[in-house]
Structure formats: C-alpha cells, structure tokens
Amino acid sequence: MAPQVCQLEGCGLPAHFDPQSGITHDFCGRTHAQLARQRPLRPPHGDCHTCKLDRCSKGVYFDRETGRVHDFCCRTHAMEAMAGGAHPRPNHTRAAPCGAPRCALPGCASERYYDEGTKRVHDYCGRTHAREAARRGLVPPSLAGIDDAGIEKIFGGRDGGYLISVLNADHPKVAGVKKQFVETWYHSARVPTVIRVLMIRNSRDVFNHYQAYAGAKGNVERRWHGTASECRFGIDLDQPPCTSPTCAVCSIVAESFSLSLAGTSSVGGQRRQLRYGQGLYFSKCSSKSNDYAEHSERATPTGTYRVMFLCKVALGSVHQTARPQIDDVNPILKQGYDSVVGLTTADGGTLNYEETVVYNEHAAIPSYLILYRLS
Known part of the structure; x- marks a missing residue:
C-alpha cells in the first residue's frame, strides 16, 4: 500500500511516521502542519477591483465566508502600503x-x-x-473560560452547559489520545489514521455526578465507546453538535450516558442483544469499539470516516468472567461488584476482544471524540 502523503496542498512528501508511537501524522513536519492551519488566501474577487498598492495591478482578495472585498491582493501588500503611510491602518x-x-x-x-x-x-x-x-455556533474563548492555546475552535452545547474544543495537532493532549488508539487497535485490519481530536468539557451536573461516583468507587480507566450518529458533527469541521434527541453522538456529548438507551441504535431504533445485561458497554480495544461505530460512518471525496469516544470509566469493584453471556447480572451486583469485564481467550475467557460494562450511568463520562479515517 502506498504511504500516506502530507495533506498540505501541493506537497507530495510522505507524512511523518513516529516509530516510537506508531502514529502516522497528517503532515510531513511541523512547518507544513502550521501552514495548513493558517487557511490560505482564496482566489481574488477579480479584475473589477485591483490592489491599492501603486505598483500592483492584481485583483484584490475576496473573503467568500464573510463576503468582504479587501483593498489589497494579499497581506504583504497591505502591510507594505500601511508601513509607507499610503493606507490607514x-x-x-x-x-x-x-x-x-x-x-x-x-x-x-x-x-x-x-x-x-x-x-x-x-x-x-x-x-x-x-x-x-x-x-457557526462557536463560543468565544473568554466566555468559555478556556486557554485557547492549541485550540482551533470551541463549540457551545445545546443549553450552554458543556463545551467541545477542536484541538490543533500540536495540543499536548492529542499525542496521548492518538497513541492509545493505535496501541489498542488489536484487529488484523490496518490501523486507521486519527484525523482530529475534540475535547469535551462536560456540563456541571454531569461532571459532579460522575465525580461523586468515581470518588466513592474508584478504579478509573480510559475506555473506548463506539456508537451511531445522525449528523456530521466531528466529521464536518463547521458542523456544531445537533439537537436531535435520537442522535447518539450528540446526546452523549450533551448529557453523557443513559442506561435506558443501552443497546439501542439511533439508526432504525433497533435494540441489540446485550451480552452482560442492561449496562453501559466500553472496551480498552479501539478496534472493538469501531465495530459499534459503523453508523457514524460517512463517505467523503477525501475518504471514509467514523467517530468514536474515549471516556473516563469508574470501574469500582470488577467481576471478571470467562462466560460469553450473563442473562441476569443482579446476583453479581448484589455481591458488591460494580462492573463486569469479559475476558478474552488469551486470559482464559471466551471473547476475542475485551468488553467492560458498568451499571450506573454516572460511572462514565465522555472525555474526547475522535475522528478517524478508515480509507
């Protein structure tokens, strides 16, 4: 298979591969990553408006997003004219x-x-x-109360109670999330490329309930969760979270997890048979959670994409089982256990890939939403 190339338009160099983490980055190096984040100037408005710098006859820059016709063809000529006193700042x-x-x-x-x-x-x-x-549904950094260094944009929630920050590739949290995704992709298929990481700041109520539960039960781990989506949030960078109550991705971002919806899918309303009872299902295996992210998939001209959550999960007291299915988990919970972990064949169990289940909806919160490219 041909190596992935730098995503900066016009660059044909191979994308940088980090042998220590096993991550293939989106660009050949930091310089091109920074250039890509600085959106290049779009084609000028046309010959009907020409650059105001005396020696230049090029068409002026036209910003299609705002509809603004600028006075110069580029920033360089604008700065030159202002520095010479030929144009007001x-x-x-x-x-x-x-x-x-x-x-x-x-x-x-x-x-x-x-x-x-x-x-x-x-x-x-x-x-x-x-x-x-x-x-665009963006929240100003000053209102969000977030240091916007390394953050591309911030989306506000349905009621303003939660925030989602789109992280730049050099944000300090991104490398760890990508590394965990790559290292826990156990299936035989090639590891997809993580394209984008969105960081979730949960609403005060959601976080307080989780913090109280986690403080009492302990044993907090980071686990993956795949689910369905009705909209293009996370895939389309200009798409804010939708308000549909049946969009699983946006509902989890807004309200965290709900036991009443466990096993349901926002696509067709079908309820899956649950291996270990009515609980919230996670996995330490990213490729296992990818199986449940099928209905978040969107095909675009640049590839096929899915989204997946990385969550904080308070496991508390864990019951490990070699059984492939448990119809009634109540006897286990009555013994003081808070979660069930299905063991793999490598650990003496029957599952190909590990599953983690908790039975209190305050036991988990979404921390990150990742966008990854399958092909």
Whole structure:
C-alpha cells in the first residue's frame, strides 16, 4: 500500500511516521502542519477591483465566508502600503499590545480588536468575525473560560452547559489520545489514521455526578465507546453538535450516558442483544469499539470516516468472567461488584476482544471524540 502523503496542498512528501508511537501524522513536519492551519488566501474577487498598492495591478482578495472585498491582493501588500503611510491602518491594529493573540475565528490571522478606552482585547478582530463565529455556533474563548492555546475552535452545547474544543495537532493532549488508539487497535485490519481530536468539557451536573461516583468507587480507566450518529458533527469541521434527541453522538456529548438507551441504535431504533445485561458497554480495544461505530460512518471525496469516544470509566469493584453471556447480572451486583469485564481467550475467557460494562450511568463520562479515517 502506498504511504500516506502530507495533506498540505501541493506537497507530495510522505507524512511523518513516529516509530516510537506508531502514529502516522497528517503532515510531513511541523512547518507544513502550521501552514495548513493558517487557511490560505482564496482566489481574488477579480479584475473589477485591483490592489491599492501603486505598483500592483492584481485583483484584490475576496473573503467568500464573510463576503468582504479587501483593498489589497494579499497581506504583504497591505502591510507594505500601511508601513509607507499610503493606507490607514484598521482600527483593530491601533495601539494593540505587543504580541496580541490572533482572532479566534478559524482561518483569520489578524490580531484581535483592542479597545483603547477599556484596554480590553476582544476575542475577534472585529464585529464581522464575531457575528460569523456566532453563526457557526462557536463560543468565544473568554466566555468559555478556556486557554485557547492549541485550540482551533470551541463549540457551545445545546443549553450552554458543556463545551467541545477542536484541538490543533500540536495540543499536548492529542499525542496521548492518538497513541492509545493505535496501541489498542488489536484487529488484523490496518490501523486507521486519527484525523482530529475534540475535547469535551462536560456540563456541571454531569461532571459532579460522575465525580461523586468515581470518588466513592474508584478504579478509573480510559475506555473506548463506539456508537451511531445522525449528523456530521466531528466529521464536518463547521458542523456544531445537533439537537436531535435520537442522535447518539450528540446526546452523549450533551448529557453523557443513559442506561435506558443501552443497546439501542439511533439508526432504525433497533435494540441489540446485550451480552452482560442492561449496562453501559466500553472496551480498552479501539478496534472493538469501531465495530459499534459503523453508523457514524460517512463517505467523503477525501475518504471514509467514523467517530468514536474515549471516556473516563469508574470501574469500582470488577467481576471478571470467562462466560460469553450473563442473562441476569443482579446476583453479581448484589455481591458488591460494580462492573463486569469479559475476558478474552488469551486470559482464559471466551471473547476475542475485551468488553467492560458498568451499571450506573454516572460511572462514565465522555472525555474526547475522535475522528478517524478508515480509507
């Protein structure tokens, strides 16, 4: 199979492979990763508007997302004209503090607007981009209370109670999530490529319930969970979480897990037979959870994608079983056990791949949603 190539348009070099983690990255190196995050200028508006720099006759840059026709063909000519006094500087660059952060709208490299009167640095370069961010369902970093270093964008929840941050490739949390995905892909098929990692900050109620349970039971582990999706959240970078109560992915992000929905699928409303009773099912094997992510799959011109959760799960007291199925788990729970782990054949059990089941919906919360490419 041909090696994966750098995803920066125009670069044909092989993508960087880290032999220690076994991860194939999206780009050939950090330089091209950074260039890819800085959305390149789109084709200019046309010859009807020409660059205001005297010696340039190129068409001006037209921003299709905001509908704004700029005065110059590129940032270089804009800066040159302003430096020579031939063009006034925009308000948001006047007297801005040295090293002011960039506009929080993804793709904009302008500095954030600085209000000289209040000495406040805003989240965006101006009102146009603030309105565009709101239209996309994005939350300003200042309202989110999150340090936006290494974060591409932040989505707000259905009721504002939770947040989802799209992490840049160099965010410190990304490498560990990718490493766990690769190292726990035990099936014979090749390991898919993790394209994107989204970090979930649960609502206060969800987190408090989980924290109380985990504090009492302990034995917290990170486990994978695959499920169905009705929308393109996580796959389409401009798609915020949907509000459909039957979209499993968006409902879990918003409200965490529900025992009443265990075994159901948002596609067709069919209930699966549950191996170890009415519980919440996870696995330490990413390729096992991939089997349950089938109905999150979307085909695009660039490949076939799925999404999967990485969750914190408080296992408490674990009952390990070699049995392939348990019809009634109540006798086990009455003995003081909080979870059931089905053992693999390698460990003396009957399963090909491990399954972990908890029976309290406060025992688990989603921490990350990953987007990965199958082909």
